[in-house]
Amino acid sequence: MTPLVQARRPGPRSLVTLIRCEAKMVVRDTAGLVVPLCLPLLIMLTSASGASRTVVANGRTALDLYVLPLVFTMVVAIIGIINMPSFLAYYRRSGILRRLGVTPAAPAMVLAAQAVVSVLQALVGIAVALVVAFLAFGANPPADLGRAVAVVALTMTAMYSAGMIVAAVAPTPNSAVAIGLVAFFVLGALGGMFGGRDSLPEPLAEVGGWLPFGAAVEALSSAWAGIAVSTANLVGLGATVVGGAVVAGVLFRWE
Amino acid sequence: MTSTEPAILAEHLAKSYRGRRAVVDVSLRVELGEAVGVVGANGAGKTTTVEMIAGLRVPEQGRVRVLGLDPRRDRARLRQVLGVQLQQAHLHHALRVTELVDLYRSFYPDPRPTGELLDLVELTGQRRTSFDKLSGGQQQRLSIALALAGRPRVVILDELTTGLDPAARRRMWATVERLSSEGVSVLLVSHTMEEVERLCDRVAVLDAGRVVALDTPAGLVARAGTSTLDDAFVALTGRQLTEEPA
Numbered sequence: 290m291t292p293l294v295q296a297r298r299p300g301p302r303s304l305v306t307l308i309r310c311e312a313k314m315v316v317r318d319t320a321g322l323v324v325p326l327c328l329p330l331l332i333m334l335t336s337a338s339g340a341s342r343t344v345v346a347n348g349r350t351a352l353d354l355y356v357l358p359l360v361f362t363m364v365v366a367i368i369g370i371i372n373m374p375s376f377l378a379y380y381r382r383s384g385i386l387r388r389l390g391v392t393p394a395a396p397a398m399v400l401a402a403q404a405v406v407s408v409l410q411a412l413v414g415i416a417v418a419l420v421v422a423f424l425a426f427g428a429n430p431p432a433d434l435g436r437a438v439a440v441v442a443l444t445m446t447a448m449y450s451a452g453m454i455v456a457a458v459a460p461t462p463n464s465a466v467a468i469g470l471v472a473f474f475v476l477g478a479l480g481g482m483f484g485g486r487d488s489l490p491e492p493l494a495e496v497g498g499w500l501p502f503g504a505a506v507e508a509l510s511s512a513w514a515g516i517a518v519s520t521a522n523l524v525g526l527g528a529t530v531v532g533g534a535v536v537a538g539v540l541f542r543w544e
Numbered sequence: 545m546t547s548t549e550p551a552i553l554a555e556h557l558a559k560s561y562r563g564r565r566a567v568v569d570v571s572l573r574v575e576l577g578e579a580v581g582v583v584g585a586n587g588a589g590k591t592t593t594v595e596m597i598a599g600l601r602v603p604e605q606g607r608v609r610v611l612g613l614d615p616r617r618d619r620a621r622l623r624q625v626l627g628v629q630l631q632q633a634h635l636h637h638a639l640r641v642t643e644l645v646d647l648y649r650s651f652y653p654d655p656r657p658t659g660e661l662l663d664l665v666e667l668t669g670q671r672r673t674s675f676d677k678l679s680g681g682q683q684q685r686l687s688i689a690l691a692l693a694g695r696p697r698v699v700i701l702d703e704l705t706t707g708l709d710p711a712a713r714r715r716m717w718a719t720v721e722r723l724s725s726e727g728v729s730v731l732l733v734s735h736t737m738e739e740v741e742r743l744c745d746r747v748a749v750l751d752a753g754r755v756v757a758l759d760t761p762a763g764l765v766a767r768a769g770t771s772t773l774d775d776a777f778v779a780l781t782g783r784q785l786t787e788e789p790a
Contacts, residue, residue: 385634387630388630
């Protein structure tokens with residue numbers, strides 16, 4: 290009675306192939322590709338000209354401290370809260386995950402590939418916004434580059450974690466988009482997407498600073514200005530990461 | 545997995561959905577290199593049975609072994625030697641045929657070459673066509689190619705030729721005959737008596753979640769005292785293949 294088959298999971302080559310396929314799916318989904326890259330860029334273009342002439346602090350302008358953090362956060366939030374959950378809901382609804390379930394590939398590979406592609410797409414969106422901001426509007430680099438990169442990474446993790454909650458509770462791709470859109474606009478509104486948190490009633494502004502969108506915008510702004518990121522922002526983003534992971538871990542279903 | 549185990553061993557499987565008993569008591573055995581058909585009317589429990597064998601569903605009762613492996617506990621080992629074609633093709637809709645084949649090939653240590661798989665299911669001419677642009681029959685054929693990508697030793701084919709035109713159906717039958725000749729064990733779920741009669745060494749007749757007969761096609765005909773397998777099915781189950789069980 291000798292075992293004849295060794296347990297062998299698909300290796301890195303398989304994951305790379307899956308990432309390539311997921312990337313092609315994103316590229317061929319025109320709306321999913323264009324909206325997260327172009328909508329924030331459009332918002333930047335409408336406000337960058339004036340903002341780039343208003344110096345706020347440390348030689349940094351309103352473009353550096355308010356517009357760019359908002360644009361980066363929008364890119365990451367659209368991809369993390371709207372796009373990624375809708376892909377996962379589609380995969381679950383259409384039975385793609387079920388089909389993969391009868392191959393040696395673990396469904397978690399799909400999750401990993403989606404996360405990698407989403408991060409790459411977000412980085413492209415951020416890079417495009419940065420290039421336009423630097424070349425067309427004379428934007429300044431962050432005073433603390435390392436801190437800014439760390440905040441972007443934390444923001445991505447928080448938004449994808451929030452997106453996993455959407456993916457866990459949405460029964461269909463359409464409902465994932467609907468829930469994702471509502472979550473995006475609510476978080477965005479409370480986080481200063483429509484005119485700054487200081488224009489909100491005090492309690493809402495306070496809450497917005499703890500929620501992931503507002504926390505990300507404020508933390509990025511601090512990193513750009515070279516001042517310490519507030520504990521409230523870090524706790525808000527960290528709590529979203531943990532909360533999203535726990536909720537998704539309990540509620541997410543592959544089928 | 546051991547050398548003396550049957551390809552598939554299912555013993556007293558049972559499964560319910562929301563109180564409705566889809567599978568009541570199903571036992572069947574597929575020997576190494578054997579092709580066994582599963583026929584039954586709609587709702588007889590065929591797909592639930594093969595999904596339990598494939599490890600997609602957990603039986604409430606009974607046990608399954610495929611090449612001696614538990615489909616749930618030994619998932620990683622079993623997936624390397626088991627090919628499954630599900631009843632409906634579920635694939636990334638925007639990917640092209642070759643992209644899908646290459647993706648599924650990447651899951652296995654020694655996959656069949658892409659060209660060989662496409663030749664096998666006659667999709668070479670559609671290699672650059674995206675999945676959602678394929679006809680239903682072409683999607684079905686692609687699904688079969690993916691089930692064979694890892695050179696499986698056991699294949700489960702659920703509604704192999706549903707949606708295929710007669711010519712494509714016969715070509716698919718030739719593919720299964722070739723697999724059988726290579727020693728691959730086959731469990732074939734079908735609605736077509738002609739198909740199981742041609743491809744299968746033995747046929748399990750399911751009705752209302754139970755195996756009511758399991759024999760060679762000739763044995764089933766003789767047992768039912770009829771002249772054809774179609775008539776034997778009606779005699780054994782009291783219903784037509786397309787009829788829903790009460």
